[in-house]
Amino acid sequence: MxxxxxxxxxxxxxxxxxxxxxxxxxxxxxxxxxxxxxxxxxxxxxxxxxxxxxxxxxxxxxxxxxxxxxxxxxxxxxxxxxxxxxxxxxxxxxxxxxxxxxxxxxxxxxxxxxxxxxxxxxxxxxxxxxxxxxxxxxxxxxxxxxxxxxxxxxxxxxxxxxxxxxxxxxxxxxxxxxxxKTVGREAFARIAPVCAPVADIITVHNLFDALTSSSCHRLHFIVYEKYIKSLDKVVKAAKNALAPSIGNLELAEGEIILDVDGTIPTQPVLQHIGITAWPGRLTLTNYALYFESLGVGLYDKAVRYDLATDMKQIIKPELTGPLGARIFDKVVMYKSTTITDPVYFEFPEFKGNSRRDYWLDICLEILRAHKFIRKNNHRENQRSEVLARAILGIFRYRAVREAFHFFSSHYKTLLSFNLAESLPRGDLILETLSNRLFLLNVAAVQHDVSGSPYAKPLQKLSPVSLQTLRLFGLILQKDINPDEEVIIAADVCVGETNPLEIAVKKSVSDVGKAEAAQATVDQVKVEGIDTNLAVMKELMFPFLEASRRLQLLASWKDPYKSTVFLMLACYSILRGWIRYMFPSIFVFVALLMLWRRHFNKGKPLEPFRITPPATRNPVEQLLTLQEAISHVEALIQAGNIILLKIRALLFAVLPQATDRIVILLVAMAAVFAFVPPTYIFLLVFAEAFTREMPYRKETSDRWARRVREWWIRIPAAPVQLIKPVEDKKKKS
Incomplete structure (x- = not known):
């Protein structure tokens, strides 16, 4: 039968x-x-x-x-x-x-x-x-x-x-x-990457962690089945998006729609340019972002924001709010050299900022993929393979997000180029990937019935991701024959570890240390300006104490100690010992660290004890902040005045002062030309240290007063503020 x-x-x-x-x-x-x-x-x-x-x-x-x-x-x-x-x-x-x-x-x-x-x-x-x-x-x-x-x-x-x-x-x-029955991490990492859409070698361990986050890091078949079904749904949705009914978008050849947001009235996407905001539909392709403003029942012509060409694009999270108030953390900012003002895409939602984070991740993945292509000067097949890897990564991210409401963290992203950017030594991962891409050749795929890449060792690799998208009906290259039967030979070998996986493991080995260090940083963060200043003051205590003692010696309140210090310092300068000062300090610190390492081995570090200032209410903290800002503003103003007066001297606004500066500069040039640097340093140190000496104090104060009076009489160079012309016309 x-x-x-x-x-x-x-x-x-x-x-x-x-x-x-x-x-x-x-x-x-x-x-x-x-x-x-x-x-x-x-x-x-x-x-x-x-x-x-x-x-x-x-x-x-x-x-x-x-x-x-x-x-x-x-x-x-x-x-x-x-x-x-x-x-x-x-x-x-x-x-x-x-x-x-x-x-x-x-x-x-x-x-x-x-x-x-x-x-x-x-x-x-x-x-x-x-x-x-x-x-x-x-x-x-x-x-x-x-x-x-x-x-x-x-x-x-x-x-x-x-x-x-x-x-x-x-x-x-x-x-x-x-x-x-359940599956472990290594088994999943050895089998899943053979099918390019299911997993990528670079992010397969993060994918496993995402799928097993609620099952003690063991993969159940029900979860795996749900993931594959969600992935299949995402791929078919991307294929359907290629239909010519996608209204106002003028897509280039090989451009694929990866995701669309803003089509649901209750979940709009708002575009902010300046103080204007407009709802619309946001579309991401493998080359650009498109925003279609919502008109009267219809969408206007799409505005294209390029991600492929090098235009110094910046994509980062931002804050926004009504009338420009920076309140809500739900915005993706796009900036490039082709637009005058940054564009902000807001993703409103009642709780959290998951929509914004998702769009930020996938936009950065496409942007970084194109930067990777430009940096390594890849050819046509290699460029298409890089974009195909990024596209499949976004499809996997969408599938996991839609099926399990998963949101990746800094080191747990499912996007290859984002992961390489965030991992320690991630540049080595991209370097390894680039070396593998140089072996690509479409003709390297073996038309063997068994599909075995082992019968004859391949000198070149197959563009697996590119061929996978072609089989799904998503064409990136026009030179590939759609009627040609191609067997996709995955870049995985029996009993061997892929070089990409080796590079990822080396980078991931440092992630634990980085996360542990970041956890300690989060624990020691304190709130309040006064409290942070108190912590900084205690941490800088050794340097502040050394500076205080040096100032005490320079004040000559204890003439005996000041004289001894002056004689020792001058003798050290004349003998040339001063050049050993910094090496001695470095060696002393190194020995101190080794001593601490030897005698404090295994002992936990005692917490740094800080006595916080008196607690202040929010109004007092705002006043303190305003006072601090005023001090900073005053310092900036003083710096600008000094620079403007120097400009006036350079352009001889006050001829008499300029003549004196010219004579002083010529004298200093002669000194530096004919006097050895040791004696110059000795004279400068002796003059500065003996300024408060009882025999010199009156003369030093008189000369300082004359210099201040001379400086006050120098006018500042004029400054003219020009108001920029703002183009408030709405971009079509």
């Missing part, structure tokens, strides 16, 4: 000449395509009743058998290829089962990923989840879970007209997904 059913399906495939998703697993394959250069063929019985491999666990045998049917290659032939084609390093006894499982899984998923509708198929979800489960227990020696080898029930087999894409009723090898 089953052979009849298979024959009927094969006949339908031959008559329609349509390579559908299900026919991939049911039709016969040409003998040459199966056997390759060896010319071997596989009988249907060997595919429908695969022989279990003794080294594998029951679940791993189930996964291998399903991979065998997808590839139309018997399990014995798969094992033979693994033993003969792969290097000895991946065939060690302890890792043989796991690496062979990866070998079969990667080839099968590379074939499956060549079809546009595999995300919506339940059996794909079950197969990939079973691959993760089998990866954690691949061999017979692995720890067994109760009822791990339970077979599919009859009801499961009879679903979808009695035929399953990955399970065959003619074998008892298939293992039904047990929703009580």
């Amino acid at each position: 089953e052979n009849v059913k298979v024959g009927m399906l094969e006949g339908l495939v031959i008559r329609s000449q349509n390579l559908s998703f299900k026919s991939l697993f049911n039709r016969k394959i040409n003998a040459n395509a199966i056997a390759g250069e060896k010319g071997e063929s596989s009988s249907p019985s060997s595919l429908n009743s695969p022989r279990p491999i003794p080294q594998l666990s029951p679940l791993a045998n189930s996964v291998v058998s399903r991979c065998s049917r997808i590839l139309q290659i018997p399990t014995e032939e798969l094992q033979h290829r693994f033993d003969t084609e792969l290097p000895e390093s991946v065939k060690e006894l302890l890792t043989y089962a796991r690496n062979f499982l990866e070998f079969c899984s990667y080839q099968a998923l590379n074939i499956v990923s060549g079809h546009a509708d595999y995300l919506s198929d339940k059996e794909f979800q079950r197969l990939t989840f079973d691959m993760m489960l089998a990866w954690e227990a691949p061999s017979v020696e692995s720890e067994q879970v109760d009822k791990e080898t339970a077979t599919c029930s009859n009801e499961e087999v009879e679903e979808d007209d009695g035929w399953s894409l990955f399970y065959s009723s003619s074998t008892n090898m298939a293992v039904q997904v047990d929703e009580k």
